[in-house]
């Protein structure tokens with residue numbers, strides 16, 4: 001093929017891929033900022049006001065009405081930090097027991113409603129969801145610390161004060177891989193240089209958002225007229241030797257490959273977008 005045409009093809013693929021990567025990154029960043037603001041909302045109107053100005057109904061309505069501000073998210077929820085010593089009092093007050101997250105035996109577990117889940121076994125502390133957007137109401141009363149990915153996120157979010165992301169994993173009641181973004185909620189306005197110990201001690205809860213990556217990225221890419229031209233894959237490349245596919249199907253080698261970088265704001269996680277033309281020239 002003509003060298004000039006080859007170069008232009010390469011440039012075209014690079015531009016299309018970079019544009020899509022930037023769109024995805026920007027939309028993620030927009031929703032990250034709004035999830036952060038929700039964490040401050042809960043701190044202000046639930047923890048710093050007596051009596052609290054937020055209950056499930058208020059939280060459900062507010063998060064549903066502001067869902068347009070959080071592109072790519074499938075739902076937001078708030079989990080409370082409950083030490084074991086407070087468990088009995090907490091369960092009496094809410095009229096339900098803290099439930100264990102069950103991920104094994106998917107088909108059966110997927111259909112279970114919270115009332116039928118097993119109580120969480122003894123732990124030093126729990127993170128039961130007390131408020132949820134309608135779209136993720138199935139996680140209310142579940143101890144988020146009983147799920148591996150959610151637990152790691154909670155521990156890292158509260159020690160750092162930053163928004164943190166999980167590796168891709170299968171979300172509850174979803175057939176897709178997704179990720180969870182978590183912000184800790186503190187009972188005081190901590191200085192930016194607070195130590196992890198001070199942060200952990202000041203933690204009162206965790207505001208989280210779930211991202212059903214395949215359906216949400218699909219929606220985003222459909223807004224652009226490129227579906228017929230290029231194939232897009234998104235990977236979690238945190239472990240360079242074992243990338244995890246977050247979006248897209250098996251790769252067919254059609255010659256050119258463009259890798260655009262993606263930054264979702266969590267320095268511990270690395271992501272990439274890979275683009276190819278659908279057809280060989």
Ligand code: WA2
Pocket residue numbers: 075077078079129136139144147150153154170171172180181182183206207208209210
């Ligand atoms: N949200 C929705 N679906 C899930 C999930 C989750 N976590 N985990 C597994 N499936 C309340 O970080 C605190 C949300 C966890 C926040």
